[in-house]
Amino acid sequence: xxxxxxxxxxxxxxxxxxxxxxxxxxxxxxxxxxxxxxxxxxxxxxxxxxxxxxxxxxxxxxxxxxxxxxxxxxxxxxxxxxxxxxxxxxxxxxxxxxxxxxxxxxxxxxxxxxxxxxxxxxxxxxxxxxxxxxxxxxxxxxxxxxxxxxxxxx
Amino acid sequence: xxxxxxxxxxxxxxxxxxxxxxxxxxxxxxxxxxxxxxxxxxxxxxxxxxxxxxxxxxxxxxxxxxxxxxxxxxxxxxxxxxxxxxxxxxxxxxxxxxxxxxxxxxxxxxxxxxxxxxxxxxxxxxxxxxxxxxxxxxxxxxxxxxxxxxxxxx
DNA sequence: CATTGACTTAAAGCTCACTTGAACTTGTAG
DNA sequence: CTACAAGTTCAAGTGAGCTTTAAGTCAATG
Numbered sequence: 001x002x003x004x005x006x007x008x009x010x011x012x013x014x015x016x017x018x019x020x021x022x023x024x025x026x027x028x029x030x031x032x033x034x035x036x037x038x039x040x041x042x043x044x045x046x047x048x049x050x051x052x053x054x055x056x057x058x059x060x061x062x063x064x065x066x067x068x069x070x071x072x073x074x075x076x077x078x079x080x081x082x083x084x085x086x087x088x089x090x091x092x093x094x095x096x097x098x099x100x101x102x103x104x105x106x107x108x109x110x111x112x113x114x115x116x117x118x119x120x121x122x123x124x125x126x127x128x129x130x131x132x133x134x135x136x137x138x139x140x141x142x143x144x145x146x147x148x149x150x151x152x153x154x
Numbered sequence: 155x156x157x158x159x160x161x162x163x164x165x166x167x168x169x170x171x172x173x174x175x176x177x178x179x180x181x182x183x184x185x186x187x188x189x190x191x192x193x194x195x196x197x198x199x200x201x202x203x204x205x206x207x208x209x210x211x212x213x214x215x216x217x218x219x220x221x222x223x224x225x226x227x228x229x230x231x232x233x234x235x236x237x238x239x240x241x242x243x244x245x246x247x248x249x250x251x252x253x254x255x256x257x258x259x260x261x262x263x264x265x266x267x268x269x270x271x272x273x274x275x276x277x278x279x280x281x282x283x284x285x286x287x288x289x290x291x292x293x294x295x296x297x298x299x300x301x302x303x304x305x306x307x308x
Numbered sequence: 309c310a311t312t313g314a315c316t317t318a319a320a321g322c323t324c325a326c327t328t329g330a331a332c333t334t335g336t337a338g
Numbered sequence: 339c340t341a342c343a344a345g346t347t348c349a350a351g352t353g354a355g356c357t358t359t360a361a362g363t364c365a366a367t368g
Contacts, residue, residue: 008344018345019327027325037334039345058259063325095260099253105212106249162314172315173357181355191364193315217355 004033004041014050029053029067045078052088059094158187158195168204175204183207183221199232206242213248 011018024030025040030049032040049070056066069087073079079087165172178184179194184203186194203224210220223241227233233241 006345017327020325022346023326035334035345037345038347039334055259055262057325062323092260095256099256099260101212102249102253102256105209106246106253108209160314171357174355176316177356189315191315192317193364211355 004043007032007040007042010042010046010050014047014054016050016054024050024053024063027063027067029063029070043078048079048084052084055088055091059091059098158197161186161194161196164196164200164204168201168208170204170208178204178207178217181217181221183217183224197232202233202238206238209242209245213245213252 005013007018007021010016010021014021016024021030021042025032030042030046032042032046035041052070053063053066056069061069073083073087159167161172161175164170164175168175170178175184175196176194179186184196184200184207186196186200189195206224207217207220210223211217215223227237227241
């Protein structure tokens with residue numbers, strides 16, 4: 001069995017488009033060797049890297065953040081299972097936080113919108129202290145306005 | 155108390171930037187009347203609409219989808235609590251699905267990356283049948299490759 | 309009357325994560 | 339040798355969801 005794979009082999013095995021792989025390499029998330037022809041040759045372990053990237057994206061991480069995380073892997077050897085485990089350990093917290101956020105969201109779906117009241121004072125769902133929402137573009141989250149008479153019900 | 159609010163009043167109460175409110179109006183998610191001066195006057199109930207929009211976005215819905223949902227509200231009267239409840243009822247399923255997805259993700263975090271195996275055959279996490287990931291740009295999800303020798307471990 | 313502040317519009321700009329296109333080279337099969 | 343597939347680079351395009359900018363209007367204040 002070959003020790004390295006072409007870009008399309010990696011693409012098929014990972015489900016990540018070849019163009020995305022080139023983009024990831026450009027962004028420093030993965031690296032490749034080159035064949036004499038100039039074609040990329042990926043070592044097998046980039047697949048695990050790609051799995052990590054895919055996971056991380058599902059958790060809402062940006063590519064830059066993901067790269068920072070990957071940079072923490074040891075550079076003196078191909079990462080072992082333990083290396084990966086260490087890297088992804090703190091993520092369970094992140095996932096738990098997202099689950100909790102969704103559970104609040106679920107509760108608020110009935111309580112907060114459903115009831116027709118939507119009092120900002122009592123709404124524990126639409127508040128800005130949670131991190132599920134993106135920064136940058138997109139609504140910043142429901143902000144409590146202490147000057148408001150009594151929520152939005154008026 | 156005023157029955158209508160200016161764009162900045164709405165912005166402060168909702169936490170949605172004025173520019174975003176104009177954008178939403180342009181996209182047909184909210185509507186406003188106009189004062190003689192040409193300034194927007196928002197009826198109070200757009201706040202509830204904005205709450206709904208904020209919720210929906212947290213669930214990963216696109217503005218076009220959200221608009222379609224909002225279009226299902228009755229147009230012959232200002233939506234009641236029941237109207238809103240009906241609209242958001244089916245969302246609990248959506249939230250539950252997302253929670254389940256995250257729980258699989260959490261499990262896979264240890265099993266799948268942590269173990270250092272990442273066998274595509276056994277990985278129930280990185281598979282494309284789930285809907286948490288976006289369509290369009292972004293990785294399409296880990297795709298099972300039946301021709302692969304034995305996962306990525308090689 | 310000048311200024312300030314809140315608002316308006318249209319158009320352009322931005323971020324993120326890619327994708328697409330054009331022009332080109334390399335490797336393999338017939 | 340000719341085809342053709344698979345790879346390359348660089349630049350530009352895409353889509354979502356806004357934000358920013360420029361230029362202007364309107365009402366109230368000093």
